Each structure stands twice: as C-alpha cells, then as structure tokens.
Amino acid sequence: MRRVAIVLAGLVLLTGSASAETRERTVKANTRSAIDGFFSYWEDTCYTGEVVNVKVRQEPANGSVQIVPHEQVLGKDSRCPGTKVRGLVYVYTPKKGFKGVDEFAIDVPWTSTDIGPGTVFTNNYKIRVE
DSSP states (O other), X not given: OOOEEEEETTTEEOOSSSOEEEEEXXXXXXXXXXXXXXXXXXXXXXXXXOOOOOEEEEOOSXXXXXXXXXXXXXXXXXSSTTOEXXXXXXXXXXXXXXXXXXXXXXXXXXXXXXXXXXXEEEEEEEXXXX
16 A cells, blocks of 8 residues: 655654644744745655645734745655655744744645545644744
C-alpha cells in the first residue's frame, strides 16, 4: 500500500488521524517570519503530491498570516534526495510594535487511502513575539 509522506517545513512530519495540534514558535518583533509549511510526495515513488487548499481557520489577533506557495528540494536525509516538491509555507507578521503572545489556527484538508475518507488536520499556532 502506498504511503504519503508529508513534510512540514522540511522537518516536521504530520501523520495519523484528524487532530488538533498546538505548535509553539518564537519570532522577532516587527519581522516577517516563516513559521511552518506543508509539502507532500509519494514516499515509494518520489512523485510530488497534490498541493492542498490550506485555509486559515482563525486569524491572529495581533498580526497576520499568509499561506505562500513554495518549492523545495529534498535533502540527503530524505528517501528522495534531490526531488523538488511543491507546497505551502505559513508566514506570520506581527503588528508593528507588538510583543507578547498571538494565536491562530490553520486547517489542512487531506485524503489518503491510508487514513480513509478525507479529513482535516487543524494546527493551532501559539506565537511568542519578542
């Protein structure tokens, strides 16, 4: 059976059933920062997977988040070194002068024969702006 490898920001793996997960990040005040992302490919064939329609479920109160298309080459530590994968990067920008904690949520729809019918992964982000 084929398994889909989902690479988040090139490092974080997302697997399992529908979930709500909280991810904490620290960014600099007054600075635009890539905080996470979503890339997919077929592990056994190295073919690029579909770029899914990721949506912001809850906007941050003290900044903004953008979902930006991105292409990345997989490194030597992957099963498909040198393979270009397309995906999305999540970019957070705090309001000018804001320092403190901000939160937002992103929904990632996913369909795979490994996990059954379509589901939505919800990632909650807690951003510490310093």
